[in-house]
Amino acid sequence: xxxxxxxxxxxxxxxxxxxxxxxxxxxxxxxxxxxxxxxxxxxxxxxxxxxxxxxxxxxxxxxxxxxxxxxxxxxxxxxxxxxxxxxxxxxxxxxxxxxxxxxxxxxxxxxxxxxxxxxxxxxxxxxxxxxxxxxxxxxxxxxxxxxxxxxxxxxxxxxxxxxxxxxxxxxxxxxxxxxxxxxxxxxxxxxxxxxxxxxxxxxxxxxxxxxxxxxxxxxxxxxxxxxxxxxxxxxxxxxxxxxxxxx
Amino acid sequence: xxxxxxxxxxxxxxxxxxxxxxxxxxxxxxxxxxxxxxxxxxxxxxxxxxxxxxxxxxxxxxxxxxxxxxxxxxxxxxxxxxxxxxxxxxxxxxxxxxxxxxxxxxxxxxxxxxxxxxxxxxxxxxxxxxxxxxxxxxxxxxxxxxxxxxxxxxxxxxxxxxxxxxxxxxxxxxxxxxxxxxxxxxxxxxxxxxxxxxxxxxxxxxxxxxxxxxxxxxxxxxxxxxxxxxxxxxxxxxxxxxxxxxxxxxxxxxxxxxxxxxxxxxxxxxxxxxxxxxxxxxxxxxxxxxxxxxxxxxxxxxxxxxxxxxxxxxxxxxxxxxxxxxxxxxxxxxxxxxxxxxxxxxxxxxxxxxxxxxxxxxxxxxxxxxxxxxxxxxxxxxxxxxxxxxxxxxxxxxxxxxxxxxx
Ligand SMILES: Nc1ncnc2c1ncn2[C@@H]1O[C@H](COP(=O)(O)OP(=O)(O)OP(=O)(O)O)[C@@H](O)[C@H]1O
Ligand SMILES: [Mg+2]
Numbered sequence: 001x002x003x004x005x006x007x008x009x010x011x012x013x014x015x016x017x018x019x020x021x022x023x024x025x026x027x028x029x030x031x032x033x034x035x036x037x038x039x040x041x042x043x044x045x046x047x048x049x050x051x052x053x054x055x056x057x058x059x060x061x062x063x064x065x066x067x068x069x070x071x072x073x074x075x076x077x078x079x080x081x082x083x084x085x086x087x088x089x090x091x092x093x094x095x096x097x098x099x100x101x102x103x104x105x106x107x108x109x110x111x112x113x114x115x116x117x118x119x120x121x122x123x124x125x126x127x128x129x130x131x132x133x134x135x136x137x138x139x140x141x142x143x144x145x146x147x148x149x150x151x152x153x154x155x156x157x158x159x160x161x162x163x164x165x166x167x168x169x170x171x172x173x174x175x176x177x178x179x180x181x182x183x184x185x186x187x188x189x190x191x192x193x194x195x196x197x198x199x200x201x202x203x204x205x206x207x208x209x210x211x212x213x214x215x216x217x218x219x220x221x222x223x224x225x226x227x228x229x230x231x232x233x234x235x236x237x238x239x240x241x242x243x244x245x246x247x
Numbered sequence: 248x249x250x251x252x253x254x255x256x257x258x259x260x261x262x263x264x265x266x267x268x269x270x271x272x273x274x275x276x277x278x279x280x281x282x283x284x285x286x287x288x289x290x291x292x293x294x295x296x297x298x299x300x301x302x303x304x305x306x307x308x309x310x311x312x313x314x315x316x317x318x319x320x321x322x323x324x325x326x327x328x329x330x331x332x333x334x335x336x337x338x339x340x341x342x343x344x345x346x347x348x349x350x351x352x353x354x355x356x357x358x359x360x361x362x363x364x365x366x367x368x369x370x371x372x373x374x375x376x377x378x379x380x381x382x383x384x385x386x387x388x389x390x391x392x393x394x395x396x397x398x399x400x401x402x403x404x405x406x407x408x409x410x411x412x413x414x415x416x417x418x419x420x421x422x423x424x425x426x427x428x429x430x431x432x433x434x435x436x437x438x439x440x441x442x443x444x445x446x447x448x449x450x451x452x453x454x455x456x457x458x459x460x461x462x463x464x465x466x467x468x469x470x471x472x473x474x475x476x477x478x479x480x481x482x483x484x485x486x487x488x489x490x491x492x493x494x495x496x497x498x499x500x501x502x503x504x505x506x507x508x509x510x511x512x513x514x515x516x517x518x519x520x521x522x523x524x525x526x527x528x529x530x531x532x533x534x535x536x537x538x539x540x541x542x543x544x545x546x547x548x549x550x551x552x553x554x555x556x557x558x559x560x561x562x563x564x565x566x567x568x569x570x571x572x573x574x575x576x577x578x579x580x581x582x583x584x585x586x587x588x589x590x591x592x593x594x595x596x597x598x599x600x601x602x603x604x605x606x607x608x609x610x611x612x613x614x615x616x617x618x619x620x621x622x623x624x625x626x627x628x629x630x631x632x633x634x635x636x637x638x639x640x641x642x643x644x645x646x647x648x649x650x651x652x653x654x
Contacts, residue, residue: 051504053500053504074503074508075500075503075504076503076506076507076508076509077506077508079503079504079505079506080506084504085504087501091498091501093493093494093497093498093501093641094497094640094641095493095497095640095641095647095652096490096493096494100490103487103490104487104490104491104494104502104505105505110505110506110507110508111508111511112488112511112512112515115487115488115491115507116483116486116488118486118487118488119486120487144633144654146633146635146640146652147633147654160505164505164506
């Protein structure tokens with residue numbers, strides 16, 4: 001099966017410090033993947049590279065059937081090509097209502113002229129309600145996002161990610177600040193989405209990763225240390241030494 | 248115009264009603280001789296400044312781009328309409344005087360006469376190339392929009408493409424207006440150097456009409472332009488476009504990851520506001536009667552930002568109120584009508600001290616009432632600022648601050 005995203009031989013240095021070191025990674029069009037690794041392993045930086053925030057010093061990143069390179073595209077173009085991202089720290093537009101946040105994310109034309117003429121149709125409205133329902137924010141639609149709790153902001157951001165209908169979802173620590181029940185709900189949601197899309201989840205919580213029940217990639221010092229099922233990688237001596245052993 | 252739009256913008260109808268009442272009041276007062284022509288002109292000019300402030304609020308209050316160069320577009324709009332006014336008026340005079348001399352004048356002679364009349368003061372007698380369209384009102388009106396629009400497009404493209412933001416962008420826009428002013432100060436710029444253009448209050452072909460009537464016409468046109476712009480901008484900011492630009496103000500990086508081209512939006516807003524401001528200038532200078540390069544001084548654009556700040560940024564009526572209050576107070580204080588305050592050891596003469604008062608007011612608003620005059624409306628309608636323990640509403644420099652936000 002051909003891969004949706006292929007990252008190969010990517011290296012990034014910040015002031016001589018190699019945050020990503022000859023990293024190779026790929027994921028299929030309908031696959032769930034967890035990335036684990038110690039703090040500073042380069043997990044977020046990896047997402048920065050794929051979404052165009054950070055340009056690598058060397059290596060290639062290709063996306064889609066035609067294996068188009070993402071390296072020359074701006075962040076906005078990459079997002080329009082179908083890469084969605086949820087940030088580690090919840091980033092929603094705090095001065096805007098939950099409805100407005102979701103409307104911004106909703107899949108639709110993005111150019112200024114088209115947005116100027118955009119008016120909410122009943123279909124958009126019911127889509128927003130359905131999304132809010134899905135993440136338990138249905139009663140909060142008219143509230144400003146800044147008033148939501150940390151966990152609710154996480155949910156809002158997940159809903160925004162879904163609203164974009166991306167082909168690849170990069171989800172950075174979705175469960176931080178969530179209760180156990182919410183975590184379980186998040187896992188279900190991610191597993192469900194991954195039936196039709198590619199989903200990459202970064203998470204520190206091992207229980208969470210176990211419930212995802214998917215292939216796991218362990219990052220360490222900017223490159224892949226091990227890859228396989230959770231049981232497989234947790235038995236790996238290197239992984240135990242650098243990551244699990246410390247916990 | 249849908250119902251939901253009116254519901255989302257309750258201030259719109261109130262604003263239009265107030266503006267209509269004001270216009271009717273001024274018209275009646277002028278008609279019954281209760282108001283001088285020069286005061287009607289002052290009010291008409293004030294409405295143009297309100298229009299410029301409206302545009303400033305869109306770019307700064309909503310999109311978070313603190314442009315300190317927009318009055319350059321205001322002056323350019325004035326220059327473009329001024330060129331036609333001056334050319335056409337001079338043409339009338341030249342044709343009349345050539346008629347007196349008996350011989351039928353050739354077009355070349357007329358053109359030569361106009362050129363030496365207009366450019367005699369700067370020691371030139373040829374019409375510069377940039378005056379090629381000055382004979383035609385439609386062409387020159389097109390330039391009112393096209394020239395500032397194009398300049399904004401090019402400048403904005405260069406600045407936003409390299410992702411210049413915050414203070415650096417403000418400095419860059421100051422440099423733009425300063426450079427333009429210095430260029431126009433030169434005699435060979437083709438716009439009469441520091442003499443500028445004058446006699447703009449005289450409309451060609453309307454010698455028979457008194458300034459009383461003309462001042463009212465311009466007052467009405469200014470009021471209509473303000474109403475139209477208010478309506479259009481309310482519609483823009485209440486929709487998804489408004490949501491996108493407010494998102495850019497608070498966290499532009501996040502907007503990019505949603506697939507919006509932040510640079511494209513900034514360029515759009517920069518150019519749109521430049522055009523609105525240029526139109527305001529084109530209505531302002533025929534009422535002022537004169538324009539010169541001093542109008543492009545960097546301080547003029549800073550005032551524009553001060554008006555918006557004092558009125559309260561991020562709400563359209565705030566910008567209008569700020570511009571109206573400050574510029575009317577300013578013309579009262581600097582007009583020599585404010586009584587001086589004797590303090591014994593010195594006298595506070597408002598012509599000199601007004602600037603100090605304005606500066607102090609600006610500092611006070613920034614420190615103690617960041618919502619400006621607009622905050623009074625929130626106070627009376629029971630809206631509060633959220634308690635965010637001082638955190639602004641987004642990570643960007645231009646983002647809404649805690650004290651500016653509404654819960
Ligand atoms: N813009 C930057 N400038 C300099 N150094 C950076 C930058 N971005 C990341 N780094 C460094 O790169 C390394 C990898 O950071 P990254 O945020 O990718 O780690 P992470 O795996 O996401 O860690 P965590 O689990 O704490 O989120 C860190 O040492 C970090 O300090
Ligand atoms: Mg991280």
